[in-house]
Amino acid sequence: MSTRTPPAGWVSSQGHYAGAVSRFLAFVIDVLVSSGLAALGLAATALVVQVVTGHSVSWDRTNIVVAIIFVAWEFFYFGYSWAASGRTFGMAVLGVRVVRADGHGLDPWRGVVRALVFPLSFLFFGLGFLGILVQREHRALHDLIAGTAVIYAWDARAARIRFLARDAEAGPGGR
Amino acid sequence: MDPRERLLSAGKRLTDPAEALAQRIAERAVDLIVQALDINQLVQRVDLDAVLGQVDINTILRRVDVNALLAQVDVNALLAKVDVTVLLDRVEVNALLDRVNVDALLGRADVDARALIDRVDVNDLIRRVDLDSLVQDTDLGAVIAKSSGGVASEALDAARSQAVGLDQFIDRWVGRAIRRRQAGPPAPAALLDGEAES
Numbered sequence: 001m002s003t004r005t006p007p008a009g010w011v012s013s014q015g016h017y018a019g020a021v022s023r024f025l026a027f028v029i030d031v032l033v034s035s036g037l038a039a040l041g042l043a044a045t046a047l048v049v050q051v052v053t054g055h056s057v058s059w060d061r062t063n064i065v066v067a068i069i070f071v072a073w074e075f076f077y078f079g080y081s082w083a084a085s086g087r088t089f090g091m092a093v094l095g096v097r098v099v100r101a102d103g104h105g106l107d108p109w110r111g112v113v114r115a116l117v118f119p120l121s122f123l124f125f126g127l128g129f130l131g132i133l134v135q136r137e138h139r140a141l142h143d144l145i146a147g148t149a150v151i152y153a154w155d156a157r158a159a160r161i162r163f164l165a166r167d168a169e170a171g172p173g174g175r
Numbered sequence: 176m177d178p179r180e181r182l183l184s185a186g187k188r189l190t191d192p193a194e195a196l197a198q199r200i201a202e203r204a205v206d207l208i209v210q211a212l213d214i215n216q217l218v219q220r221v222d223l224d225a226v227l228g229q230v231d232i233n234t235i236l237r238r239v240d241v242n243a244l245l246a247q248v249d250v251n252a253l254l255a256k257v258d259v260t261v262l263l264d265r266v267e268v269n270a271l272l273d274r275v276n277v278d279a280l281l282g283r284a285d286v287d288a289r290a291l292i293d294r295v296d297v298n299d300l301i302r303r304v305d306l307d308s309l310v311q312d313t314d315l316g317a318v319i320a321k322s323s324g325g326v327a328s329e330a331l332d333a334a335r336s337q338a339v340g341l342d343q344f345i346d347r348w349v350g351r352a353i354r355r356r357q358a359g360p361p362a363p364a365a366l367l368d369g370e371a372e373s
Contacts, residue, residue, distance in 0.1 A: 156335070
Protein backbone atom coordinates (compact mmCIF):
# COMPACT_ATOMS: atom_id res chain seq x y z
CA MET A 1 0.00 0.00 0.00
CA SER A 2 1.46 3.26 -1.06
CA THR A 3 1.73 6.19 1.30
CA ARG A 4 0.66 8.49 -1.53
CA THR A 5 -2.98 7.60 -1.18
CA PRO A 6 -4.75 10.94 -0.94
CA PRO A 7 -7.00 11.80 1.97
CA ALA A 8 -10.67 11.20 1.31
CA GLY A 9 -11.66 14.60 2.72
CA TRP A 10 -11.65 16.47 -0.56
CA VAL A 11 -13.62 13.79 -2.38
CA SER A 12 -16.88 15.23 -1.12
CA SER A 13 -15.93 18.81 -2.07
CA GLN A 14 -17.40 18.75 -5.55
CA GLY A 15 -19.93 21.57 -5.88
CA HIS A 16 -18.76 23.24 -2.67
CA TYR A 17 -17.58 26.84 -2.49
CA ALA A 18 -13.99 27.05 -3.67
CA GLY A 19 -11.39 28.35 -1.22
CA ALA A 20 -8.74 31.03 -1.44
CA VAL A 21 -5.78 28.91 -2.56
CA SER A 22 -7.54 27.31 -5.53
CA ARG A 23 -8.89 30.67 -6.67
CA PHE A 24 -5.59 32.48 -6.20
CA LEU A 25 -3.63 29.83 -8.11
CA ALA A 26 -6.21 29.94 -10.91
CA PHE A 27 -5.86 33.73 -11.05
CA VAL A 28 -2.05 33.52 -11.16
CA ILE A 29 -2.23 31.05 -14.07
CA ASP A 30 -4.71 33.31 -15.85
CA VAL A 31 -2.52 36.37 -15.40
CA LEU A 32 0.51 34.49 -16.73
CA VAL A 33 -1.38 33.04 -19.68
CA SER A 34 -3.21 36.25 -20.60
CA SER A 35 -0.04 38.35 -20.23
CA GLY A 36 1.89 35.83 -22.29
CA LEU A 37 -0.77 35.89 -24.99
CA ALA A 38 -0.84 39.69 -24.90
CA ALA A 39 2.94 39.87 -25.25
CA LEU A 40 2.80 37.31 -28.04
CA GLY A 41 0.07 39.31 -29.78
CA LEU A 42 1.99 42.56 -29.51
CA ALA A 43 5.17 40.90 -30.77
CA ALA A 44 3.28 39.39 -33.71
CA THR A 45 1.71 42.76 -34.50
CA ALA A 46 5.12 44.45 -34.36
CA LEU A 47 6.52 41.79 -36.70
CA VAL A 48 3.68 42.24 -39.19
CA VAL A 49 4.03 46.05 -39.08
CA GLN A 50 7.78 45.74 -39.63
CA VAL A 51 7.33 43.37 -42.55
CA VAL A 52 4.60 45.45 -44.17
CA THR A 53 5.90 48.97 -43.54
CA GLY A 54 9.57 48.38 -42.97
CA HIS A 55 9.46 50.40 -39.74
CA SER A 56 10.39 48.71 -36.49
CA VAL A 57 7.83 49.08 -33.73
CA SER A 58 8.77 48.85 -30.07
CA TRP A 59 6.03 48.57 -27.46
CA ASP A 60 6.68 50.72 -24.45
CA ARG A 61 4.94 49.61 -21.28
CA THR A 62 4.32 53.20 -20.28
CA ASN A 63 2.58 53.88 -23.58
CA ILE A 64 -1.09 54.65 -22.87
CA VAL A 65 -2.21 52.86 -26.03
CA VAL A 66 -0.44 49.69 -24.98
CA ALA A 67 -1.95 50.01 -21.52
CA ILE A 68 -5.45 50.43 -22.94
CA ILE A 69 -4.95 47.48 -25.29
CA PHE A 70 -3.70 45.37 -22.41
CA VAL A 71 -6.65 46.27 -20.15
CA ALA A 72 -9.11 45.64 -22.99
CA TRP A 73 -7.49 42.30 -23.68
CA GLU A 74 -7.65 41.28 -20.03
CA PHE A 75 -11.30 42.28 -19.91
CA PHE A 76 -11.96 40.25 -23.04
CA TYR A 77 -9.98 37.26 -21.73
CA PHE A 78 -11.84 37.07 -18.42
CA GLY A 79 -15.23 38.36 -19.63
CA TYR A 80 -15.44 36.06 -22.63
CA SER A 81 -14.26 33.03 -20.65
CA TRP A 82 -16.80 33.56 -17.88
CA ALA A 83 -19.64 34.41 -20.27
CA ALA A 84 -18.92 31.46 -22.55
CA SER A 85 -18.17 28.67 -20.08
CA GLY A 86 -18.09 30.08 -16.56
CA ARG A 87 -14.38 29.39 -16.29
CA THR A 88 -11.06 30.74 -17.47
CA PHE A 89 -8.08 28.62 -18.44
CA GLY A 90 -6.61 28.90 -14.94
CA MET A 91 -9.93 27.98 -13.36
CA ALA A 92 -10.17 24.95 -15.64
CA VAL A 93 -6.71 23.84 -14.53
CA LEU A 94 -7.62 24.17 -10.85
CA GLY A 95 -11.06 22.66 -11.42
CA VAL A 96 -13.17 25.58 -10.26
CA ARG A 97 -15.95 27.44 -12.07
CA VAL A 98 -18.18 30.47 -11.67
CA VAL A 99 -21.89 29.86 -11.11
CA ARG A 100 -24.85 31.97 -10.08
CA ALA A 101 -25.11 32.59 -6.35
CA ASP A 102 -27.90 30.01 -6.14
CA GLY A 103 -25.74 27.39 -7.86
CA HIS A 104 -27.28 27.40 -11.33
CA GLY A 105 -25.29 27.95 -14.51
CA LEU A 106 -23.92 31.42 -15.19
CA ASP A 107 -25.80 33.70 -17.60
CA PRO A 108 -23.45 35.23 -20.21
CA TRP A 109 -24.36 38.80 -19.19
CA ARG A 110 -23.52 37.99 -15.59
CA GLY A 111 -20.08 36.82 -16.72
CA VAL A 112 -19.55 40.16 -18.47
CA VAL A 113 -20.70 42.11 -15.38
CA ARG A 114 -18.34 40.05 -13.22
CA ALA A 115 -15.44 40.98 -15.51
CA LEU A 116 -16.44 44.67 -15.41
CA VAL A 117 -16.60 44.86 -11.59
CA PHE A 118 -13.65 42.54 -11.07
CA PRO A 119 -11.14 45.47 -10.74
CA LEU A 120 -13.17 46.86 -7.82
CA SER A 121 -11.92 44.03 -5.65
CA PHE A 122 -8.36 45.29 -6.15
CA LEU A 123 -9.18 48.68 -4.62
CA PHE A 124 -7.91 49.46 -1.11
CA PHE A 125 -5.11 46.91 -1.28
CA GLY A 126 -7.35 44.17 -2.53
CA LEU A 127 -9.84 44.51 0.29
CA GLY A 128 -12.58 43.15 -1.96
CA PHE A 129 -10.87 39.76 -2.04
CA LEU A 130 -11.05 39.45 1.74
CA GLY A 131 -14.54 38.07 1.31
CA ILE A 132 -13.04 34.87 -0.13
CA LEU A 133 -11.43 34.26 3.27
CA VAL A 134 -14.01 35.53 5.74
CA GLN A 135 -17.35 35.49 3.95
CA ARG A 136 -19.43 32.40 4.72
CA GLU A 137 -19.83 31.59 1.03
CA HIS A 138 -16.27 32.59 0.09
CA ARG A 139 -17.57 35.34 -2.19
CA ALA A 140 -15.40 38.34 -3.08
CA LEU A 141 -16.73 41.83 -3.69
CA HIS A 142 -17.12 41.25 -7.45
CA ASP A 143 -19.02 38.02 -6.69
CA LEU A 144 -21.44 39.87 -4.43
CA ILE A 145 -22.03 42.60 -7.01
CA ALA A 146 -22.44 40.21 -9.96
CA GLY A 147 -24.44 37.66 -7.93
CA THR A 148 -21.96 34.88 -8.55
CA ALA A 149 -20.01 32.30 -6.57
CA VAL A 150 -17.05 30.06 -7.34
CA ILE A 151 -17.31 26.32 -6.72
CA TYR A 152 -15.18 23.22 -7.13
CA ALA A 153 -16.24 21.63 -10.39
CA TRP A 154 -13.79 18.78 -10.86
CA ASP A 155 -14.68 15.16 -10.30
CA ALA A 156 -12.68 14.53 -7.15
CA ARG A 157 -14.16 11.07 -6.70
CA ALA A 158 -12.91 9.97 -10.12
CA ALA A 159 -9.53 11.57 -9.35
CA ARG A 160 -9.30 9.60 -6.13
CA ILE A 161 -10.08 6.38 -7.98
CA ARG A 162 -7.37 7.24 -10.51
CA PHE A 163 -4.98 7.85 -7.60
CA LEU A 164 -5.78 4.48 -6.07
CA ALA A 165 -5.61 2.76 -9.45
CA ARG A 166 -2.14 4.15 -10.10
CA ASP A 167 -1.01 3.04 -6.66
CA ALA A 168 -2.46 -0.43 -7.20
CA GLU A 169 -0.79 -0.62 -10.61
CA ALA A 170 2.56 0.47 -9.14
CA GLY A 171 2.34 -2.36 -6.58
CA PRO A 172 3.19 -2.49 -2.86
CA GLY A 173 6.65 -1.04 -3.30
CA GLY A 174 5.78 1.18 -6.19
CA ARG A 175 6.89 4.77 -6.44
CA MET B 176 -87.10 -57.90 70.85
CA ASP B 177 -88.89 -58.81 67.72
CA PRO B 178 -88.41 -62.55 66.92
CA ARG B 179 -87.71 -61.64 63.30
CA GLU B 180 -84.94 -59.28 64.26
CA ARG B 181 -83.49 -61.83 66.68
CA LEU B 182 -83.40 -64.35 63.83
CA LEU B 183 -81.67 -61.89 61.51
CA SER B 184 -79.12 -61.04 64.18
CA ALA B 185 -78.29 -64.68 64.79
CA GLY B 186 -78.00 -65.22 61.02
CA LYS B 187 -75.70 -62.23 60.73
CA ARG B 188 -73.43 -63.52 63.41
CA LEU B 189 -73.06 -66.69 61.40
CA THR B 190 -72.74 -65.20 57.85
CA ASP B 191 -70.20 -62.42 58.56
CA PRO B 192 -67.33 -64.74 59.64
CA ALA B 193 -68.23 -67.09 56.81
CA GLU B 194 -68.15 -64.23 54.30
CA ALA B 195 -64.77 -63.00 55.59
CA LEU B 196 -63.40 -66.53 55.39
CA ALA B 197 -64.66 -66.91 51.84
CA GLN B 198 -63.04 -63.57 50.91
CA ARG B 199 -59.66 -64.63 52.31
CA ILE B 200 -59.88 -68.00 50.52
CA ALA B 201 -60.72 -66.29 47.22
CA GLU B 202 -57.81 -63.82 47.54
CA ARG B 203 -55.43 -66.62 48.39
CA ALA B 204 -56.67 -68.71 45.47
CA VAL B 205 -56.21 -65.76 43.06
CA ASP B 206 -52.68 -65.21 44.40
CA LEU B 207 -51.83 -68.85 43.85
CA ILE B 208 -53.28 -68.82 40.33
CA VAL B 209 -51.44 -65.62 39.35
CA GLN B 210 -48.17 -67.00 40.74
CA ALA B 211 -48.71 -70.20 38.86
CA LEU B 212 -49.53 -68.46 35.60
CA ASP B 213 -46.71 -67.59 33.14
CA ILE B 214 -48.07 -64.31 31.79
CA ASN B 215 -45.47 -64.14 29.00
CA GLN B 216 -46.37 -67.56 27.80
CA LEU B 217 -50.03 -66.63 27.98
CA VAL B 218 -49.46 -63.46 25.94
CA GLN B 219 -47.49 -65.39 23.36
CA ARG B 220 -50.46 -67.67 22.90
CA VAL B 221 -52.78 -64.77 22.25
CA ASP B 222 -53.24 -63.97 18.56
CA LEU B 223 -52.95 -60.20 18.83
CA ASP B 224 -53.48 -59.71 15.08
CA ALA B 225 -56.76 -61.49 15.29
CA VAL B 226 -57.77 -59.45 18.32
CA LEU B 227 -56.77 -56.17 16.69
CA GLY B 228 -58.45 -57.25 13.47
CA GLN B 229 -61.71 -57.30 15.34
CA VAL B 230 -61.20 -53.80 16.72
CA ASP B 231 -62.71 -51.02 14.62
CA ILE B 232 -60.09 -48.30 15.13
CA ASN B 233 -62.02 -45.76 13.09
CA THR B 234 -65.02 -46.09 15.32
CA ILE B 235 -62.84 -45.58 18.36
CA LEU B 236 -61.13 -42.55 16.82
CA ARG B 237 -64.46 -41.05 15.87
CA ARG B 238 -65.43 -41.22 19.50
CA VAL B 239 -62.26 -39.44 20.59
CA ASP B 240 -62.60 -35.66 21.01
CA VAL B 241 -59.24 -34.65 19.54
CA ASN B 242 -59.74 -30.96 20.28
CA ALA B 243 -60.39 -31.65 23.93
CA LEU B 244 -57.34 -33.87 23.97
CA LEU B 245 -55.14 -31.22 22.39
CA ALA B 246 -56.52 -28.56 24.70
CA GLN B 247 -55.01 -30.48 27.57
CA VAL B 248 -51.57 -30.63 25.95
CA ASP B 249 -49.10 -27.96 27.09
CA VAL B 250 -47.39 -27.32 23.75
CA ASN B 251 -44.85 -24.87 25.21
CA ALA B 252 -43.71 -27.39 27.78
CA LEU B 253 -43.52 -29.99 25.03
CA LEU B 254 -41.41 -27.71 22.81
CA ALA B 255 -39.19 -26.80 25.73
CA LYS B 256 -38.26 -30.44 26.00
CA VAL B 257 -37.29 -30.65 22.33
CA ASP B 258 -33.57 -30.24 21.63
CA VAL B 259 -33.73 -28.35 18.34
CA THR B 260 -29.99 -28.59 17.77
CA VAL B 261 -30.06 -32.34 17.91
CA LEU B 262 -33.11 -32.32 15.67
CA LEU B 263 -31.34 -30.11 13.11
CA ASP B 264 -28.21 -32.24 13.30
CA ARG B 265 -30.27 -35.15 12.13
CA VAL B 266 -31.59 -33.22 9.15
CA GLU B 267 -29.50 -33.57 6.03
CA VAL B 268 -29.91 -30.09 4.60
CA ASN B 269 -28.03 -30.73 1.36
CA ALA B 270 -30.21 -33.69 0.52
CA LEU B 271 -33.22 -31.58 1.35
CA LEU B 272 -32.06 -28.75 -0.90
CA ASP B 273 -31.27 -31.19 -3.70
CA ARG B 274 -34.89 -32.15 -3.68
CA VAL B 275 -36.05 -28.53 -3.92
CA ASN B 276 -36.78 -27.34 -7.44
CA VAL B 277 -35.75 -23.71 -7.11
CA ASP B 278 -37.03 -22.73 -10.57
CA ALA B 279 -40.43 -24.15 -9.79
CA LEU B 280 -40.37 -22.41 -6.42
CA LEU B 281 -39.54 -19.05 -7.97
CA GLY B 282 -42.18 -19.68 -10.61
CA ARG B 283 -44.76 -20.12 -7.89
CA ALA B 284 -43.59 -17.02 -6.00
CA ASP B 285 -45.44 -13.92 -7.06
CA VAL B 286 -42.36 -11.69 -7.36
CA ASP B 287 -42.52 -8.55 -9.46
CA ALA B 288 -38.83 -8.12 -10.25
CA ARG B 289 -39.27 -4.59 -11.56
CA ALA B 290 -41.16 -3.48 -8.45
CA LEU B 291 -38.49 -5.13 -6.35
CA ILE B 292 -35.69 -3.27 -8.14
CA ASP B 293 -37.65 0.00 -7.92
CA ARG B 294 -37.63 -0.39 -4.15
CA VAL B 295 -33.87 -0.78 -4.05
CA ASP B 296 -31.99 2.48 -3.50
CA VAL B 297 -29.24 1.93 -6.06
CA ASN B 298 -27.48 5.17 -5.20
CA ASP B 299 -27.30 4.16 -1.56
CA LEU B 300 -26.08 0.77 -2.69
CA ILE B 301 -23.30 2.34 -4.74
CA ARG B 302 -22.35 4.66 -1.88
CA ARG B 303 -21.85 1.61 0.29
CA VAL B 304 -19.43 0.05 -2.15
CA ASP B 305 -15.89 0.31 -0.83
CA LEU B 306 -14.36 1.71 -4.01
CA ASP B 307 -10.93 1.94 -2.40
CA SER B 308 -10.66 -1.78 -1.80
CA LEU B 309 -12.45 -2.53 -5.07
CA VAL B 310 -9.84 -0.61 -7.04
CA GLN B 311 -6.89 -1.83 -5.00
CA ASP B 312 -7.85 -5.48 -4.65
CA THR B 313 -9.14 -6.20 -8.14
CA ASP B 314 -7.95 -5.84 -11.72
CA LEU B 315 -10.23 -2.83 -11.99
CA GLY B 316 -7.37 -0.68 -10.72
CA ALA B 317 -5.11 -1.74 -13.58
CA VAL B 318 -7.87 -1.10 -16.11
CA ILE B 319 -8.50 2.40 -14.78
CA ALA B 320 -4.77 3.14 -14.56
CA LYS B 321 -4.30 2.12 -18.20
CA SER B 322 -7.34 4.01 -19.45
CA SER B 323 -6.68 7.20 -17.50
CA GLY B 324 -2.93 7.20 -17.57
CA GLY B 325 -0.89 10.25 -18.35
CA VAL B 326 1.49 12.47 -16.50
CA ALA B 327 -0.69 15.51 -17.15
CA SER B 328 -3.82 14.05 -15.59
CA GLU B 329 -1.81 12.76 -12.62
CA ALA B 330 -0.24 16.18 -12.08
CA LEU B 331 -3.62 17.86 -12.46
CA ASP B 332 -5.22 15.54 -9.89
CA ALA B 333 -2.34 16.15 -7.51
CA ALA B 334 -2.40 19.95 -7.92
CA ARG B 335 -6.16 20.15 -7.46
CA SER B 336 -6.25 17.89 -4.44
CA GLN B 337 -3.38 19.80 -2.83
CA ALA B 338 -5.16 23.08 -3.47
CA VAL B 339 -8.39 21.78 -1.95
CA GLY B 340 -6.45 20.55 1.07
CA LEU B 341 -4.87 23.98 1.53
CA ASP B 342 -8.25 25.66 1.03
CA GLN B 343 -9.74 23.58 3.82
CA PHE B 344 -6.72 24.17 6.07
CA ILE B 345 -6.87 27.96 5.60
CA ASP B 346 -10.65 28.00 6.02
CA ARG B 347 -10.33 26.19 9.35
CA TRP B 348 -7.72 28.63 10.65
CA VAL B 349 -9.60 31.73 9.45
CA GLY B 350 -12.72 30.35 11.10
CA ARG B 351 -10.82 30.06 14.37
CA ALA B 352 -9.19 33.47 14.01
CA ILE B 353 -12.46 35.33 13.44
CA ARG B 354 -14.27 32.99 15.85
CA ARG B 355 -16.82 31.99 13.30
CA ARG B 356 -19.61 30.51 15.38
CA GLN B 357 -21.68 29.05 12.60
CA ALA B 358 -20.23 27.56 9.46
CA GLY B 359 -21.88 28.67 6.25
CA PRO B 360 -23.52 26.36 3.76
CA PRO B 361 -20.89 24.23 2.01
CA ALA B 362 -22.41 24.79 -1.43
CA PRO B 363 -25.03 26.90 -3.22
CA ALA B 364 -28.63 25.86 -2.58
CA ALA B 365 -29.22 24.28 -5.99
CA LEU B 366 -26.11 22.12 -5.67
CA LEU B 367 -27.00 21.12 -2.12
CA ASP B 368 -30.40 19.95 -3.40
CA GLY B 369 -28.56 18.03 -6.12
CA GLU B 370 -26.45 16.36 -3.46
CA ALA B 371 -29.54 15.38 -1.52
CA GLU B 372 -31.10 13.86 -4.62
CA SER B 373 -28.03 11.92 -5.66
